[in-house]
Amino acid sequence: MSNIPSDLRYTKSHEWVRAAQDGAVEIGITEHAQSALGDLVFVEVPEVGRAVKAGEASAVVESVKAASDVYSPVSGKVIASNAQLATQPELLNQDPYGAGWMFRVQTNAPIDAAALMSAADYANYLAEEAK
Amino acid sequence: MGLKTALYDTHVLQGAKIVDFGGWEMPLHYGSQIEEHHAVRRDAGMFDVSHMGVVDLTGDRVREFLRNLLANDVGRLKIPGKALYSCMLLPSGGVIDDLIVYFMSDTWFRVVVNAGTRDKDLAWIRRHAAPFGVTATLRGDLAMIAIQGPNAREKTLPLLAPALRAAAGELAPFFGGRFDTWFIARTGYTGEDGFEVMLPAADAAKTWTALRAQGIQSAGLGARDTLRLEAGMNLYGNDMDENHHPLESGLAWTVAFEPGDRDFIGRGALEILRHTAGDELVGLLLEERGVLRSHQKVVPAGEVTSGTFSPTLNRSIALARVPRTASAGVQVEIRGKLHPASIVKTPFVRHGKVLISV
Numbered sequence: 001m002s003n004i005p006s007d008l009r010y011t012k013s014h015e016w017v018r019a020a021q022d023g024a025v026e027i028g029i030t031e032h033a034q035s036a037l038g039d040l041v042f043v044e045v046p047e048v049g050r051a052v053k054a055g056e057a058s059a060v061v062e063s064v065k066a067a068s069d070v071y072s073p074v075s076g077k078v079i080a081s082n083a084q085l086a087t088q089p090e091l092l093n094q095d096p097y098g099a100g101w102m103f104r105v106q107t108n109a110p111i112d113a114a115a116l117m118s119a120a121d122y123a124n125y126l127a128e129e130a131k
Numbered sequence: 132m133g134l135k136t137a138l139y140d141t142h143v144l145q146g147a148k149i150v151d152f153g154g155w156e157m158p159l160h161y162g163s164q165i166e167e168h169h170a171v172r173r174d175a176g177m178f179d180v181s182h183m184g185v186v187d188l189t190g191d192r193v194r195e196f197l198r199n200l201l202a203n204d205v206g207r208l209k210i211p212g213k214a215l216y217s218c219m220l221l222p223s224g225g226v227i228d229d230l231i232v233y234f235m236s237d238t239w240f241r242v243v244v245n246a247g248t249r250d251k252d253l254a255w256i257r258r259h260a261a262p263f264g265v266t267a268t269l270r271g272d273l274a275m276i277a278i279q280g281p282n283a284r285e286k287t288l289p290l291l292a293p294a295l296r297a298a299a300g301e302l303a304p305f306f307g308g309r310f311d312t313w314f315i316a317r318t319g320y321t322g323e324d325g326f327e328v329m330l331p332a333a334d335a336a337k338t339w340t341a342l343r344a345q346g347i348q349s350a351g352l353g354a355r356d357t358l359r360l361e362a363g364m365n366l367y368g369n370d371m372d373e374n375h376h377p378l379e380s381g382l383a384w385t386v387a388f389e390p391g392d393r394d395f396i397g398r399g400a401l402e403i404l405r406h407t408a409g410d411e412l413v414g415l416l417l418e419e420r421g422v423l424r425s426h427q428k429v430v431p432a433g434e435v436t437s438g439t440f441s442p443t444l445n446r447s448i449a450l451a452r453v454p455r456t457a458s459a460g461v462q463v464e465i466r467g468k469l470h471p472a473s474i475v476k477t478p479f480v481r482h483g484k485v486l487i488s489v
Contacts, residue, residue: 038148038163038164041422041440042422042447060466062421062422062440064353064357064440065164065353067422067424067466086420
């Protein structure tokens, strides 16, 4: 069973969202996503200052085999991105919820809670997807 | 459900990620494709390649038939066991498939063709074999395991039956030998030394398990692709196909124009094409971070045919078809942006050594 921390929210495209007090959120890809992609060899994170929209392709992760877009689950401005991933893309495989975080967004609109799943809902979603 | 090799259950038990490949359910990797890649470059790894088509061609005129069927010349095969790499062409010069042909005896040659092209290959071969009285038999009863890497031979030999072991230990590169129902050849698709073993499917699982016990790393199709690309070897369907001829696919060396009186299918077209400027297949090294992929556009002209991340170089490499007039520095369009890349001589890596300057 995939590791799904209970304090995060999840998207159907396998991003996770960690909310901070001040309306900023941290975004990455899930354990399930990194496992399905395999060894990651290239990561492109958004530049700080870029405005992103919820559902917009905002980062790219490439495994040996293929490139995949990472979609921002929220709208807002990118306030930080994980520069370490440029030289150590394997952090996404090794620690997807920690050192493998991808970028932080200062939200400018209320988060659409309906678009994000709880850990339990995401676990069910994965189980459904595997059927 | 797709086709399964005799080793399918073994792969699943080992936790392989299974993917469809040319209609076959094959292992992509067993955990880490990059580790599997390094194991082959540095030590020994093994691949289930039973999905490839082993076809035995028999008949008194089999050599004459193959000299007509293939762009390379089996007339060069004088010693039983010797292997030859060749393309099988359409009259247009387009490549139906690339294959390896082994000279077994004067009345028996064995060819190994790609999985995805097997059915059309067989149809084509049988159509042209009939006038020569040659019979083509698909050996679905055989499995094939490729054991590759600097220590591959040393680790494999102790497992072979004594008579086969003696013969296998003596094999020169690109030679094969058979004993009873087994055939073992010093060939491969990784740029490393090693064996390709064809054996009865019933023996496959226990042999695989014994090879694992020798410390040979199971490796999937993912590593097979990065290894072959580092070795500058073409993949059918990517780097050549029915719409591209060998001379624009880096395979001119496999076309035997001499002797000039040997007529082979596709010769007429190639005789004209060899005197035109046209395109060529080159190696590319990406000068920045990122990953080259097939179908990316090369600027000023051309297209990536196979691209990947090279675990040995820790850089992205590719094969690309470009005009013969292309200069050494080009650009490749990745997600709408141009990135500089250099045209380099292939192979990128061979026998564990990096052969280009990075």
